[in-house]
Amino acid sequence: MNELFLALGPDQVLTAVEALGLETTGHILPLHCYENRVYDLKLEGNEHVVAKFYRPARWSREAIREEHQFLLELQEAEVPVCAPLVVDGETVFEVDEILYAVWPRTGGRNPAELDDDQLRVLGRLLARIHNVGAMHDAPHRPKLDRDRYIRQPVKILQSGPFLPPQWSGRYAAAAKRLGDAFEAVAKDVPRHRIHGDCHLGNLLHGRDGWFFLDFDDMLEGPAVQDLWMLVPERSAEGERQREVFLEGYRQFRDFESKWLRLVEPLRGLRYVYYASWLARRWHDPAFPNSFPHFNTEAYWERETIDLEGQATRAERAVSGLEASLGAQDPWAGRH
Numbered sequence: 001m002n003e004l005f006l007a008l009g010p011d012q013v014l015t016a017v018e019a020l021g022l023e024t025t026g027h028i029l030p031l032h033c034y035e036n037r038v039y040d041l042k043l044e045g046n047e048h049v050v051a052k053f054y055r056p057a058r059w060s061r062e063a064i065r066e067e068h069q070f071l072l073e074l075q076e077a078e079v080p081v082c083a084p085l086v087v088d089g090e091t092v093f094e095v096d097e098i099l100y101a102v103w104p105r106t107g108g109r110n111p112a113e114l115d116d117d118q119l120r121v122l123g124r125l126l127a128r129i130h131n132v133g134a135m136h137d138a139p140h141r142p143k144l145d146r147d148r149y150i151r152q153p154v155k156i157l158q159s160g161p162f163l164p165p166q167w168s169g170r171y172a173a174a175a176k177r178l179g180d181a182f183e184a185v186a187k188d189v190p191r192h193r194i195h196g197d198c199h200l201g202n203l204l205h206g207r208d209g210w211f212f213l214d215f216d217d218m219l220e221g222p223a224v225q226d227l228w229m230l231v232p233e234r235s236a237e238g239e240r241q242r243e244v245f246l247e248g249y250r251q252f253r254d255f256e257s258k259w260l261r262l263v264e265p266l267r268g269l270r271y272v273y274y275a276s277w278l279a280r281r282w283h284d285p286a287f288p289n290s291f292p293h294f295n296t297e298a299y300w301e302r303e304t305i306d307l308e309g310q311a312t313r314a315e316r317a318v319s320g321l322e323a324s325l326g327a328q329d330p331w332a333g334r335h
Contacts, residue, residue, distance in 0.1 A: 005055060005098055008053060013039050013053070014028060017041055022041075023044040024044075038050060038053070039051045052100060059091055067081045071215055072225065079128050114231075119244045124251055124252055126245075127250070129194075141219050143220050150176070171303070175307065182268075190223075191222055202228075224260060227246075227249070227255075261318050278291055
């Protein structure tokens with residue numbers, strides 16, 4: 001099935017979309033996406049849709065339906081998201097054993113940075129997303145926990161041709177410290193459905209305002225995961241921006257300031273998960289071509305040292321000490 005996914009071509013895409021009763025013009029444009037296969041298609045009447053073909057074995061049909069159900073609930077609540085098309089009561093379809101869905105195309109641009117007014121607006125919108133997220137569970141979606149973000153990734157990196165022996169022990173030890181720091185704070189923090197990958201690249205701003213995109217990584221986790229990814233700087237300015245963001249957020253939903261101690265542990269968990277994501281996808285030719293730096297000696301040396309530094313920052317944040325430093329985090333956009 002994975003070979004069918006990697007070989008997915010225009011004819012299959014057009015056939016799949018037309019099977020839903022949509023009349024295509026033959027215009028098809030692949031869109032940049034590593035995890036799935038995504039295409040812009042022009043329909044008769046100059047309307048465009050976006051078709052997403054899900055990577056096999058990543059999500060079950062039930063898990064994808066839960067993502068779509070969340071989007072439909074948000075749309076019903078007039079939160080600006082792009083929800084999939086519903087055809088005969090269904091949003092998840094199948095072609096050649098590959099699950100897919102279709103969305104209307106949304107216009108706008110990704111913001112490069114946010115001013116204070118925008119931070120407040122987005123804070124209010126994210127609070128509304130989380131209010132809807134807290135209304136129902138998602139039993140088929142993953143949980144943001146130590147097992148998924150530390151234990152499983154480290155096992156993958158140590159068992160395959162990835163972590164070199166000279167760095168493996170130090171890397172695993174730093175990852176464990178991050179897991180410990182996360183657990184020290186997260187156990188008392190409420191969890192619910194969240195976006196999960198809520199960085200600026202998944203935001204659009206256009207004439208119709210803001211749109212939150214790509215809930216493909218939707219999971220159950222703490223609200224602060226979405227917050228820190230939208231406002232990722234770890235500098236004093238980053239802390240100020242998060243407080244401005246929370247001014248808007250708290251107009252619609254409570255947020256305890258102590259939950260911000262999770263920012264640095266969560267940042268570290270993402271480092272580890274990102275490395276394991278690259279490892280799990282290394283068989284896909286797109287990945288070695290796009291990430292030539294991965295799995296080199298220099299990569300693992302730098303990654304291990306960075307992870308040790310991040311573990312220290314996470315421990316300091318959890319203990320209430322000043323967690324320092326640096327300007328924009330260069331790894332904030334990790335998958």
